[in-house]
Amino acid sequence: MATSPQQRTGDPQGSGHMVVCGDDGLALRLAAELREVYRQRVVLVAPSGGRGEETERAALLSQAARILRRSGATVPGDTPPPPHDVPSSSPSEATLLRAGVDRAAALALLYEDDEVNLRAALAARRLSPGLRLVVRMYNRKLGQHLEELLDQAALLTAPGTDRSVLEASTTVLSDADTAAPALAATAVAGSSKVVQADGVLLRAAERTPPGRGEVPDPGLCTLALLSSTTTDPAGVEGSEASGALGPLLLPDDRAVAGSTGRGSVVLETVRYAGPSLSPRRLARRGAPLRELFSRRLRGALAGIVASVLILTLTTTLLTDADPVHAAYVTLLDLFSINDPAIDAPVTHQVLQLLTGLVGLALLPLLVAGALEALGTFRAAGALRRPPRGLSGHVVLLGLGKIGTRVLTRLRDLDIPVVCVEEDPDARGIPLARGLGIPVVLGDVTEDGVLEAAKIHRAHALLALTSSDTTNLEGTLSARTVKPDLRVALRLYDDDFATAVHRTLRTAHPDALTRSRSVSHLAAPAFAGAMMGRQVLGAIPVERKVLLFAALLVAGHPQFEGRTVADAFRPGAWRVLALDTASPGARRPDLASSHQEGDEPQLLWDLHPGYVLRPQDRVVIAATRRGLAELRGRHAAGAR
Numbered sequence: 001m002a003t004s005p006q007q008r009t010g011d012p013q014g015s016g017h018m019v020v021c022g023d024d025g026l027a028l029r030l031a032a033e034l035r036e037v038y039r040q041r042v043v044l045v046a047p048s049g050g051r052g053e054e055t056e057r058a059a060l061l062s063q064a065a066r067i068l069r070r071s072g073a074t075v076p077g078d079t080p081p082p083p084h085d086v087p088s089s090s091p092s093e094a095t096l097l098r099a100g101v102d103r104a105a106a107l108a109l110l111y112e113d114d115e116v117n118l119r120a121a122l123a124a125r126r127l128s129p130g131l132r133l134v135v136r137m138y139n140r141k142l143g144q145h146l147e148e149l150l151d152q153a154a155l156l157t158a159p160g161t162d163r164s165v166l167e168a169s170t171t172v173l174s175d176a177d178t179a180a181p182a183l184a185a186t187a188v189a190g191s192s193k194v195v196q197a198d199g200v201l202l203r204a205a206e207r208t209p210p211g212r213g214e215v216p217d218p219g220l221c222t223l224a225l226l227s228s229t230t231t232d233p234a235g236v237e238g239s240e241a242s243g244a245l246g247p248l249l250l251p252d253d254r255a256v257a258g259s260t261g262r263g264s265v266v267l268e269t270v271r272y273a274g275p276s277l278s279p280r281r282l283a284r285r286g287a288p289l290r291e292l293f294s295r296r297l298r299g300a301l302a303g304i305v306a307s308v309l310i311l312t313l314t315t316t317l318l319t320d321a322d323p324v325h326a327a328y329v330t331l332l333d334l335f336s337i338n339d340p341a342i343d344a345p346v347t348h349q350v351l352q353l354l355t356g357l358v359g360l361a362l363l364p365l366l367v368a369g370a371l372e373a374l375g376t377f378r379a380a381g382a383l384r385r386p387p388r389g390l391s392g393h394v395v396l397l398g399l400g401k402i403g404t405r406v407l408t409r410l411r412d413l414d415i416p417v418v419c420v421e422e423d424p425d426a427r428g429i430p431l432a433r434g435l436g437i438p439v440v441l442g443d444v445t446e447d448g449v450l451e452a453a454k455i456h457r458a459h460a461l462l463a464l465t466s467s468d469t470t471n472l473e474g475t476l477s478a479r480t481v482k483p484d485l486r487v488a489l490r491l492y493d494d495d496f497a498t499a500v501h502r503t504l505r506t507a508h509p510d511a512l513t514r515s516r517s518v519s520h521l522a523a524p525a526f527a528g529a530m531m532g533r534q535v536l537g538a539i540p541v542e543r544k545v546l547l548f549a550a551l552l553v554a555g556h557p558q559f560e561g562r563t564v565a566d567a568f569r570p571g572a573w574r575v576l577a578l579d580t581a582s583p584g585a586r587r588p589d590l591a592s593s594h595q596e597g598d599e600p601q602l603l604w605d606l607h608p609g610y611v612l613r614p615q616d617r618v619v620i621a622a623t624r625r626g627l628a629e630l631r632g633r634h635a636a637g638a639r
Helices: 025-036 051-070 093-098 114-127 140-157 163-167 175-185 253-257 295-318 323-334 346-378 401-412 429-435 468-481 494-507 518-530 624-638
Strands: 018-022 042-046 084-087 106-110 132-136 170-173 193-197 200-207 221-229 262-270 394-397 417-421 439-441 460-463 486-490 513-516 534-541 544-552 573-579 617-622
Touching: 018 025, 025 042, 025 106, 025 518, 093 114, 106 114, 106 518, 114 132, 114 140, 132 140, 132 518, 140 170, 170 175, 170 518, 175 401, 175 518, 175 534, 193 534, 193 544, 200 534, 221 253, 221 534, 221 544, 295 323, 295 346, 323 346, 394 401, 394 468, 401 417, 401 429, 429 439, 460 468, 468 486, 468 494, 486 494, 494 513, 513 518, 518 534, 518 544, 518 624, 544 624, 573 624, 617 624
Parallel strands: 018 042, 018 106, 042 084, 106 132, 132 170, 394 417, 394 460, 417 439, 460 486, 486 513
Antiparallel strands: 193 200, 200 262, 221 262, 534 544, 544 617, 573 617
């Protein structure tokens, strides 16, 4: 029998376990995150396979948990049992019951197929109307309507359910959207991590160690001190088990003041105004005249027009005709419509012959122009090749799920992009064709493919294919052509990412190198949502992650009645902004895009002496451990 919504919306740690359903690495990493960071009992529903596949899955789950434990991410308390494994290829209603969804506190549906997630979410709502749902959806439009659909399904099951309770229990997230800003931001000079909140773009900017006598710009606050130093520019980014040598998250003022020779990450709030790039360097949006006709043809047509004007002017000067009549006679002669000037003066006869010669040259030009225009329109639906002379662009490897989202972000920022994709039927090919973005079809590991993408004149390389080895090989090939190229790689295996980062940073210390895992970036946001947090985004700091979340002060003794300065706990959490809107006028999702006409409601320049009230809603930056501790104390206070 399904439990009531009132029971289901209580503390997850006291009311039930967490169920994670998925068919890829995100599910495994999320299960480890919930167990090691939030101390939750987890049931993992994943496809079954052969003995080798089961061993590989167990090894991967253990590796993710080991990384989290070694990074000090756990909170005090008894260690929960290992995740209970429910082998299943599909999240049917019977499978969900075996996983105990009717008794669970939260359910994450992380399958790559949106339809599978939707069917499972509807089934879960029937089993437990008040269950907290976190659903992974790639289709944005479908995700926007999913919450309303799930609420309707819950109301059909339990007509007396409070609708406000249901609306607070469904979260739709996209791993692609979570990772895309961080990946795309590497292509923007001076920015490597971004999060959007209340229509404001938050940029976590890396700062090199200041020189002698220099005063660094503190921004809004210092988010982290990096492992890289003046003497060791590579640092220890590739590892989360670096201890004191690794990055220091959310340091206090004393730690910042004593960090001489150490790089830092500061938070800046900027409203993006677009880079000052020449329109000729951007991807085309239509088919202007200069693309309908070639440069040589346009020059020939211009020459004929000039000849007609000269002939008209000469006729006006040498005869008694007015300019309009002279132009008319010239055009008649040009198209061979006028009668031969047999009895006319010699001057008129010469002008008629010259005009006829110009008319003979006009006919093939008109035919050539028609053929070129026809060819342009026929090629409008084809993939565009990189234009000659293109420079300062971003080369994007892979147009799969992640690459397509990153391409959209780059296009929104008006950053010129050249895509490289091996599969002509890849997910992002129609988008690139529609936007007129140049695409090179071919295997990036083959000779000449990167050269066709103008890699030698590119500003950055984003290697986002689903293969680690392909991304690495593409990066190494690009670095042989341009050693100082800015590079961001999508790598899944953490140990492999460690070795790649250290090697590339050591070999090219002056070039920016980033190795990112989509599941590594997305798992904290999904875990925070399962714990009932409104997570605005996650910013990677080397191989660690900072979470940005919105929460109510009420029920949090760490904040309630304290000043902003007193509520700050170094290494755990920090209050960044205050929601100035009244409780009834607050937007439920601060991470959504800023609607036209809406006034900003977040106050970022918050006075340290401001006393936090129970009705306040604040935006905080927190480590995964800090967010887990806030959740635990909040639940204890509620009980």
